[in-house]
Amino acid sequence: MKRLFMIGVTLLATQVLAGEAQPVGEDPQIEQRLNGLAEDLRCLVCQNESLAGSHADLAEDLRREIRDQMKQGKDDKQVVEYLVARYGDFVLYKPPFKPLTLVLWLGPLVFLLVGGITWWTVLKRRRAQPEGMANTQARAEAARILEGKSE
Amino acid sequence: MNKRLIPLIVFLVLAVFFAIGLTKNPREVPSPFIDKPAPAFRLPEVGNPGKTFGPEEMRGQVWMLNVWAPWCVSCRQEHGVLMQLQAQGVKLVGLNWKDKEREAAALLARLGSPYLSTVDDLDGRVGIDYGVTGTPETFVIDKGGIIRFKQTGPISEEVWKEKLEPMLKELAR
């Protein structure tokens, strides 16, 4: 009977002790911001992984740094500046828009523009072109012979 | 020009870039600290925690900050070279990076220390401030406390002879 009682108490105690899982960081808002930001930052010691997904030591350290910075009240832009000051633009997965990356960011638009012009040109050509060059030449030749004109 | 040559020309341009790319290492990250002041810090010394050290103590001298760790295999490779440099009078300060097992003091005692001072960066914060991504990395710092060069990877005899020795001579003038 006593043993049953002891088991019962222990079971009760473990139920009371087991509780809500604690988030890895204390503040869910900050964790949310951290994950969002870290997905667009590069893990510097990995072969192309984001800071959010990497298990590398330095990635853990940098996530800790970012968390601390956010707790100190820094906004996303300031955190990014902090990292870029130390690791350069390489740490950003979204290339900053500056003269160096002008071609990169404007390239797709240029491709589309050139493509659009090509489309337009082909369309015009295909509409204006008579059915078969041979026919046109033959007709012109025949016209010349009939009217006795020389070219 | 025959506009159908455009695809060929585009390809040839790409091929030239690829050929150049074969000589480069995409994983080598250049340091944004070149020609910028060495970030300040104050860390306890390895084996002597009561005493601290900071880079401002080296003002007026040309020196190198060598980031290493006891668990780093490449650092052992360069250790011999560093000892030779010390013998030649080169001023080295060691940054013991993330030494969780606390092995640095014993290691230096066993192998000999090339450093004027070795500081303990246990959590890696100072490393982050310097943009360190791995070991060994070495920063060349001039008399005014400005970082002039970052060597990623071990310092070999060639690296010393061809890059660092001339640079240190130049900065000492």
Added chain:
Amino acid sequence: MIPEIGHFALILALLLALVQSVLPLIGAQTGNARFLAVARPAAQAQFLFVVLAYACLVTAFLQNDFSVRNVALNSFSQLPAVYRFTASWGSHEGSMLLWALILAFWTMAVSVLSRRLPEDMVARVIGIMGLISVGFIAFLLFTSNPFDRLLPAPPDGRDLNPLLQDPGMVLHPPMLYMGYVGFSVTFAFAIAALLSGKLDAAWARWSRPWTTVAWTFLTMGIALGSWWAYIELGWGGWWFWDPTENASFMPWLAGTALIHSLAVTEKRGVFKSWTVLLAITAFSLSLLGTFLVRSGVLSSVHAFATDPARGAFILGFLALVIGGSLLLYALRAPTMLGSARFAAYSRESLLLANNVVLVSALGSVLLGTLYPLFLDALGMGKISVGAPYFNAVFVPLMVPVLFLMAVGPLTRWKGASLPDIVVRLRLAFAVAVVAAVAVPLAAGEFKPWVALGVGLAVWIVYGVALGFTDRLKHGSNLLALPRGFWGMQLAHLSMAFGIVGIALVSGYESQRNVKMAVGDTAQLAGYTFTFKGTEAYEGPNFHAARGHLVVKSASGSEFTLRPEKRLYNAGGMPMTEAGINYGVLRDIYVAMGEEIEPQVWTISLFYKPFIDWLWFAAALMALGGALAASDRRYRIALKDKATA
């Protein structure tokens, strides 16, 4: 002994490939019938010897012959047999041999399935594929011999990268290579056309099924890779715009444009030079992918052990093949102009617009992938171009393509009435807009890009439905409709499913990283997760901690997840195996992090709504491709020949 046989077989294969390419190509140029006749038997013999070579490599792996360097570096005695088999293509050398094998296979297929083609065309196609084989086998023999010995032989191997020890590894590389290499067939057809100066609708009809099959395999290969990343990498991602992923996506984009261009060339005899250029481009991008992944020029999770010397060889090969074909194109393409006309609003003009956008998207992916290399080569520093760039650039470009997807198939060839189509699709537009607004709101929060995706998906579905009703109006029944039609509709429909999946998962997925002790519970998206602890267990070549989580949904249903943290014996590499509960409407995904205290773990919980719609879409797309490639009109001529 066996590795030496394999090596010797490879040398013979090289000689056969030389014969297979030189004689038929000369024969086609000079009209020498005997030389032409060499093509088929040479191709078939080459195939047999490459099979023999590959079989020798596989045997070495299965027998744990660690005196072969490739086996020692990529296998392990405790590795399960199936992975010892797949390890044969897990390295640079092995995967190159797989490339050569699959190339030989496609060539053999062409030699067998082309009885009704003119002999000089067949000879040229097989000859060109032979030249490519020569390049690859020479590369193997001179720089990347998979049969190199390692003496003295180590007692055991270094193990296959644990990331590759997964069912996805069994299918993903072979499927991918079937796709990449399959584009060499259309490439060879295009070069043959340029060499002979003849490119007509018949040429397009011959090329189409080969292209469609290759494209189908590539679709499956990419989808498998994406699914594998989802399962193996432990953070629930399925596309990272990694350079290697892009290297597979670019040929796919080119291949898609090619399929559409071929349709116009077959039907109307126009866009010939575009089609030829796209055929060259698709295969060139396959070759480029091979270069990027093995040369060390770009940094990727996926890159093989890099070697600039090998990179130089591949680059030289690329210069020859791509440079040569583009030069031939510049010289010969102008002689092949088609003469048909079409109106500004017609299926031709819509398909051209579609291809213009697809090629712009392709160009953008190429630009983003190579830009870091460009800057570095010019000494202008190092930057990273990642997902944020590609998403920002690629997604908007896809919008016109998806819009046209409903309009194109309903538009007549040569010329159609724009007002008519507007009237037809008015209701579709309205329904799409309603869905675009309603679905995001129902999901909880209006997000513009999600709305756009849902709207486009509904738009496409409507278009597909209209396509069917049009055809059925004339009295036929569903099953009597041509496979080509079914293939097109299913492939387009699959895009709708895919877009919905992508839009909803990107818009509404959620994640929590928590610390859990035994008995702790956590909440996510209406689900309650209870951590029941871990148990240790031994796998064939690893030991693992298997977590036990009980998950309860808001509606009361319950299931168990068993994510694992594994430590592989040979390399000491830790790996996570996610615990995934699949569902039509959502995946629940759990990954173990670290054991920070005894029986206290950091665990990542993910809610992924509609993500399985992606893989379903890919399967549907592949089905569409298979149906289209097996259309009667490609098979009927075969039957004619047989009965003639």
